[in-house]
Amino acid sequence: MLQPHPAVALVLSSTWCIRPGYSATLKRLPATLSARFIGGTYHKRVHGVDPWNLTMFRTTPRGVQVQEDAQRRKPQQWIALDDDLEDWPDSCRQNLVACEGTTGLSNPEVQHELREKLRSCHVALSARTP
Numbered sequence: 001m002l003q004p005h006p007a008v009a010l011v012l013s014s015t016w017c018i019r020p021g022y023s024a025t026l027k028r029l030p031a032t033l034s035a036r037f038i039g040g041t042y043h044k045r046v047h048g049v050d051p052w053n054l055t056m057f058r059t060t061p062r063g064v065q066v067q068e069d070a071q072r073r074k075p076q077q078w079i080a081l082d083d084d085l086e087d088w089p090d091s092c093r094q095n096l097v098a099c100e101g102t103t104g105l106s107n108p109e110v111q112h113e114l115r116e117k118l119r120s121c122h123v124a125l126s127a128r129t130p
Contacts, residue, residue: 001111002036005118007125009038011073013066013080017042018054041069063088063096070095076128077121081105081114 002008010033016025017040026034042065047053057065062084070078070092080092083101097117099110 001105001115001118002033005122008036008118008121009075010036011069012037012040013062013069013082014040015058018058039073041065046072061087063092067092077124079114079117079121081110 012022012025014025016022022040022043026037042057047057060068062082063080064087066080066082067089079095079097081097081099081104082088083099083104085096085098088096095117097110097114099105099107103110105111105114
C-alpha cells in the first residue's frame with residue numbers, strides 16, 4: 001500500500017516503543033518498511049528517562065499521544081492506523097483508520113480505507129506543490 005507513495009514516512013505509536021524499544025521493534029520489520037520510520041510517539045529524548053514521565057505517557061490515551069506527536073512534528077498530512085480507539089480526540093478522528101488488533105491490515109475494509117486516505121493525502125499535498 002505504501003509503494004505508490006514513496007514520500008510517506010512512518011511514526012511508531014505503540015507500547016513497543018517502550019518495550020522492547022523502538023530500535024528492537026524496527027529490527028522485527030522488513031528493511032523496506034523499517035526504513036520509512038522517522039521516530040516513535042515515545043522517545044527518551046522527548047519524554048526523558050524519568051519514571052514519572054514514562055508513567056504519564058503510558059496513562060495518556062493513544063490518540064492523545066498521536067495528536068501530541070503530530071503537533072511536535074507538524075506534518076503537512078498524517079494518518080494513524082490504530083486498534084486502540086479509546087479517547088481519541090474528536091479533532092483527530094478524520095486522520096484515524098481504525099482496525100481490530102487481531103486482524104489489523106489483513107481486513108479488506110481497513111485496507112480500502114487506508115488506501116483512500118493515502119490517496120487523499122497525496123492529492124492534498126500535490127495541490128500545494130507549485
